[in-house]
Amino acid sequence: AQTVTQSQPEMSVQEAETVTLSCTYDTSESNYYLFWYKQPPSRQMILVIRQEAYKQQNATENRFSVNFQKAAKSFSLKISDSQLGDTAMYFCAFMKQGDDKIIFGKGTRLHILP
């Protein structure tokens, strides 16, 4: 069975700083997808970034980028120039190719301080 581990339950950084959220996963699959979802306070969960395991290039979406290390089964999220609106719960997630279900980590609560 696949598992997703987020080792940082809570983090705080100053506005404009760069922050990295950690995620490791365990799987015997070779084809899969990884995601970071963001859940702002009292707002809907949204997808931040996705990565296909077969791609070596790390995904990037504006200020958000990932460091995907397939051999180490690590998938960290880097937020550059952090903004107050980045304050949220962040969930790392895994999906096996051919499956429709996602396995979520327990989440990291990120506070961006003014």
Next chain:
Amino acid sequence: DVKVTQSSRYLVKRTGEKVFLECVQDMDHENMFWYRQDPGLGLRLIYFSYDVKMKEKGDIPEGYSVSREKKERFSLILESASTNQTSMYLCASSSPGQGFKYEQYFGPGTRLTVT
């Protein structure tokens, strides 16, 4: 614009009551999901539906049932609510036809309190 709506943002029910949580999506998605979110436990899948009248148990189905009579609507039913079902309930939908994207779209959540 993609939309998943849930019937209530906040709900308070008494122990033993039958509770219905409704979810509607307007994206013509085949897949719909019900999750439970608790602090320190993340999101846990309760039930999954991949088509009308089709369902599959998730990781924590005990005490819950679901109904999907129409493609756009997925209901979560607590037959006899208990205090340990106090939680945030999230609905999501996705389409297998999206290929590699596989994004799940979430509703705003229903915070259920059982007293």
